[in-house]
Structure formats: C-alpha cells, structure tokens
Amino acid sequence: MTDHTYKAYDEDLGALKTLLARMGGLAEEQLARATDALSRRDGKLADQVIADDEKIDALEREVEEKAILTIAKRQPMARDLREIIVAIRIASDLERIGDLAKNTAKRTHAVSEALPRKLMTGLARMGRLAQDQLQAVLDAYAAGDAGRALAVWHADEELDALYTSIFRELLTYMMEDPRLIGMCTHLLFGAKNMERIGDHTTNIAENIHYLVHGSVLTGERPKKDTTSLTPV
Amino acid sequence: MTDHTYKAYDEDLGALKTLLARMGGLAEEQLARATDALSRRDGKLADQVIADDEKIDALEREVEEKAILTIAKRQPMARDLREIIVAIRIASDLERIGDLAKNTAKRTHAVSEALPRKLMTGLARMGRLAQDQLQAVLDAYAAGDAGRALAVWHADEELDALYTSIFRELLTYMMEDPRLIGMCTHLLFGAKNMERIGDHTTNIAENIHYLVHGSVLTGERPKKDTTSLTPV
Structure with missing residues (x-):
C-alpha cells in the first residue's frame, strides 16, 4: 500500500471500529434490559427490547458492507486484512447476542405474575454474569488486549457451571409442582440463551487472540454445555 | 476486470462453490444422522455425529479464507462481489446448522431407554422436514433459482407450526407424568434446535434472493417462534 492508501485504509478501519463500538454498546444494553424485563416481569420494557433489535441488525449490515468495500x-x-475479517465476525456474534436478548425479552409476556421469585434469581444472576463477560471482551477488543480476552475466554466456565446448576434446579421445581412446568420451561430457554450469549462472547475473545497473534487459540475450549449430557 | 482476471475470478468462484456444496452435503447428513440417533437412541451414531462436526467447522474456515483472498x-x-459475500454468509449458516445437529446428537446419551416412543415421533417429523427444507434451499443455491428459494422461505411456517404443537404436546406429557420431565426437556431443546435449523435455512433462502436480485427480501418474515409468547 502507498502512504495515501494507508491513510485512507486507517480511516476506513477507524469508521469500522466506531460502528462495532456502537453495536457492542447496544448489545450490552439489550442484554441488561432483557434480563431486567424478565426478572421484574416488565412487559413494556420487554417490548422496547424487541423493537430495538432491528437497530443491531442494521448495524451488522453496515459493518459488513463497509468491511467488504474496504477489502475491495x-x-x-x-494484519490489516485480519482486522477486517475480525470486524465482520465480531459483528455477527453481536447480532446473535441481540437475537438472544430479544428472545429472552419475549418470554416476559409468557411468564405470569404468579411466578415464585426464587425461580428468577438464578436467571438474573446468569444475565449479570453474561453482561460482565460481554463488557470485558468488548473492552479487550477496544484495547487490542489478547491477555484480557483470554481471561474472558477462561471465565466462560463459570457461566456454564451456573447454567448447569440452574437447569437442575428448574427440573426439580417442575417435578415438585407440575403447575410450574410451563413457566420453568420458559426460564430454562431463557437460561440457555444466557449460556449461548457466553459462547458468542468466547467467540469474540478467540477473534481478538487471532487478531493480535495471527493464530487460532488452541487448547481445550472452556465451553461445555454439560446439560445436554445430563442423564434423566 | 480484464479477461485474464475474469477467468481467474471464475475459477476462484467455482472453487468456492465446490467447497460450499461439500459443506451443504455434510450439514444435511449430520442433520439426518442426529435425528436418527436421537430417535433410535443410537449412542454410537450420536458419537460419530459429534466427532464429524469439526469437518464442517474446518470447511467454513476454508470458505472464509478463500472468499476474503478472492476479494483482495x-x-x-x-454481482461478482455479491457472490462472495453470499458464500461467506451461507457457510456461516451451514456451520450453525452443524452445531445444532451436534447438540441434538449429544442429547441421545441423556435420554434413557424407557422413553415412550410416542414422545419421539414429533421430533423425528421435525427432523425430516428440516432436512427436506435444507436440501431444497441448497438445490436452489446450486441452480441460482430465487423462485425456489422463496418457496423454501415461505414453507418455514410449517416447521414453526410443528414446533409449537410439539412444544405444547411435551408440556402436557410433563404435567401428566412428572417422571418424564427431564427427558421431555431434552426433547424440547432438540425440537428447538430443529426450529432454529429452519431459521438458518430461511437465512440461506434470503441470501439467494439477494444474490439474484441484488435487493433484500422484504415482506413479513415467515419465522415466528410463537412458543416464546405462549402464556403459561
């Protein structure tokens, strides 16, 4: 690249990173509000989350178009090419996180007032943890810090462990009181959404590693959805 | 592009389409085997599905690298640029379909021998329908046929309706016999996987439309996961 192209390239890349920062902030907010809406059974807030999802979708298309045009x-x-590939991939993960937040918000309307408060605590805790992890990985991306990204990658185990314990807890409540089955099923899907948000966060961490080191993060992936193996 | 570049470009595009055809065939097979493994509780087959998932992941990375290098x-x-963007997106959807097949296969080990056969029929039907849809959309892509893609897009409603009815059916079984709660939960997640595979299939259909017409498919999306709104 000539000096001129370099300058133009840096500007394109800067614009791309600004778009991603906006997407990340929005995804964090959607996740926080969806957890809040479901925990407090706030239908109005849930509707806002559902409506705002298209903002994230639109930003993803913008990132993708800008990225492809910059390559062309x-x-x-x-490394310059990696920056752009990684931007496309992170935008895709953020878009999925937005979808999962939206799906969680939707379940607010299905859960009745009569839901015992104790059933909700586990899910609210998962929501907060998923949000902390997402915030940490977005900070690591903004700082280009592969070490912090790796820490997030390892910490996903905690979210998986919490999911496994909530999965078992909800099954127990269902068995004790079959009238809770429908509600607990919605909470199970909500908890699974949080676990999957954690997976997308580790994907982002892997991409930061790839960006900085140019190699794929090896070793045992921390992610293990052990509930799919839970014998019943 | 010069004549020479055109020829080189056509070769690159051909190689990309061959990779995608292999990925598509593999995703179809994984879906068929995962449904089969869970329906017949065949743990050995399930293990094969789990092990083979990395082949799809590797193909996705290959598609992505080849696509980006071709653009650069x-x-x-x-239209030439669209061909490549669409290849990247379809590879991403096929990779997710592979993940969902793998997650479905994993549940084989969790479901005991004592599972009543009637519980399994709905899921097996969803699996077959999801597979038919996937095959149809891959044919539409190979033929560059936006009309057939649109038909697949509309037909996803059927899969969603089937999911909603299975969701209700499984809840009823759980309420009637709390000993079935754990197993039915695994089948619920399995059915949800099939519904999500249908969503990825409609994504592929949308991308074929975009490829052929250069515009985004408008109108009411057929996808509606109404179970997240099912009051309990």
Whole structure:
C-alpha cells in the first residue's frame, strides 16, 4: 500500500471500529434490559427490547458492507486484512447476542405474575454474569488486549457451571409442582440463551487472540454445555 | 476486470462453490444422522455425529479464507462481489446448522431407554422436514433459482407450526407424568434446535434472493417462534 492508501485504509478501519463500538454498546444494553424485563416481569420494557433489535441488525449490515468495500478498495494484507475479517465476525456474534436478548425479552409476556421469585434469581444472576463477560471482551477488543480476552475466554466456565446448576434446579421445581412446568420451561430457554450469549462472547475473545497473534487459540475450549449430557 | 482476471475470478468462484456444496452435503447428513440417533437412541451414531462436526467447522474456515483472498486479489464489483459475500454468509449458516445437529446428537446419551416412543415421533417429523427444507434451499443455491428459494422461505411456517404443537404436546406429557420431565426437556431443546435449523435455512433462502436480485427480501418474515409468547 502507498502512504495515501494507508491513510485512507486507517480511516476506513477507524469508521469500522466506531460502528462495532456502537453495536457492542447496544448489545450490552439489550442484554441488561432483557434480563431486567424478565426478572421484574416488565412487559413494556420487554417490548422496547424487541423493537430495538432491528437497530443491531442494521448495524451488522453496515459493518459488513463497509468491511467488504474496504477489502475491495484497499486490498489490505496480513494484519490489516485480519482486522477486517475480525470486524465482520465480531459483528455477527453481536447480532446473535441481540437475537438472544430479544428472545429472552419475549418470554416476559409468557411468564405470569404468579411466578415464585426464587425461580428468577438464578436467571438474573446468569444475565449479570453474561453482561460482565460481554463488557470485558468488548473492552479487550477496544484495547487490542489478547491477555484480557483470554481471561474472558477462561471465565466462560463459570457461566456454564451456573447454567448447569440452574437447569437442575428448574427440573426439580417442575417435578415438585407440575403447575410450574410451563413457566420453568420458559426460564430454562431463557437460561440457555444466557449460556449461548457466553459462547458468542468466547467467540469474540478467540477473534481478538487471532487478531493480535495471527493464530487460532488452541487448547481445550472452556465451553461445555454439560446439560445436554445430563442423564434423566 | 480484464479477461485474464475474469477467468481467474471464475475459477476462484467455482472453487468456492465446490467447497460450499461439500459443506451443504455434510450439514444435511449430520442433520439426518442426529435425528436418527436421537430417535433410535443410537449412542454410537450420536458419537460419530459429534466427532464429524469439526469437518464442517474446518470447511467454513476454508470458505472464509478463500472468499476474503478472492476479494483482495480480484477486487470484484456488483454481482461478482455479491457472490462472495453470499458464500461467506451461507457457510456461516451451514456451520450453525452443524452445531445444532451436534447438540441434538449429544442429547441421545441423556435420554434413557424407557422413553415412550410416542414422545419421539414429533421430533423425528421435525427432523425430516428440516432436512427436506435444507436440501431444497441448497438445490436452489446450486441452480441460482430465487423462485425456489422463496418457496423454501415461505414453507418455514410449517416447521414453526410443528414446533409449537410439539412444544405444547411435551408440556402436557410433563404435567401428566412428572417422571418424564427431564427427558421431555431434552426433547424440547432438540425440537428447538430443529426450529432454529429452519431459521438458518430461511437465512440461506434470503441470501439467494439477494444474490439474484441484488435487493433484500422484504415482506413479513415467515419465522415466528410463537412458543416464546405462549402464556403459561
């Protein structure tokens, strides 16, 4: 690349990162509000979350278009090319996190007033943990800090363990009181959504590693959805 | 592009389409085997499905790398650029379909021998329908046929309706016999996986439309996960 192309490329990349920061902030907020809506059974807040999801979808399309055009125009190589590939991938993970927040919010309307408060605590805790992890990985991306990204990657185990314990807890409540089955099923799907948000957060962490080191993060992935193996 | 670049571009695109055809065939097979494994509680088959998932993951990385390099080298515009963007997106959907098949297969080990056969029929039907839809959309992509893609897009409603009816059916079984709660929960997640595979299939259909017409498919999306709204 010539000096001129470099400058133009840096500007394109800067614009891309600004879009991603906006997407990340929005995804964090959607996750926080969805957990809050379901925990407090706030239908109005849930509707706002559902309506706002299209903002994230629109930002993803913007990131993708800008990224592809930048590759076509500037023909970046090596690390420069990686920056753009990673931007596309992170946008895709953030879009999925938005979808999962929206699906969680939707369940607010299905859960009745009569839901015992204790059933909700586990899910609210998962929501907060998923949010902390997402915030940490977005900070790591903004700072280009692969070490912090790796810490997030390892911490996903905690979210998986919490999911497994909530899965068992909800099954127990269902068995004790079959009238709770329908509600607990919605909470199970809500908890599964949080677990999957954690997976997308680890995907982002892996991409930061790839961006900084140019290699794929190896070793045992922390992610293990052990509930799919829970014998019944 | 010069004549020479065009020829080189066509070769790159051909290689990309071959990779995608292999990925598609593999995703179809994984889906068929996962449904089969869970329906017949065949743990050995389930293990094969779990092990083979990494083949799809590897193909996705190959598609992505080849696509990005083709953009950087050939600087395609308009329809040529769309071909490549669409290849990246379809590879991403096929990879997710592979993940969902793997998650379904995993549940085979959790479901005991004592599971009443009637509980399984709905899920097996969903699996077959999801597979038919996937095959149809991959045919539409190979043929560049936006009309057939649109038909698949509309037919997803059927899969959603089936999911809603299975969701209700499983809840009823759980309420009638709390000993079935754990198993039915696994089947619920299995059915949800099939419903999500249907969503990825409609994503592929939307991308075929975009490829052929250069515009985003408008109108009411057929996808409606109404179970998240089912009051309990």
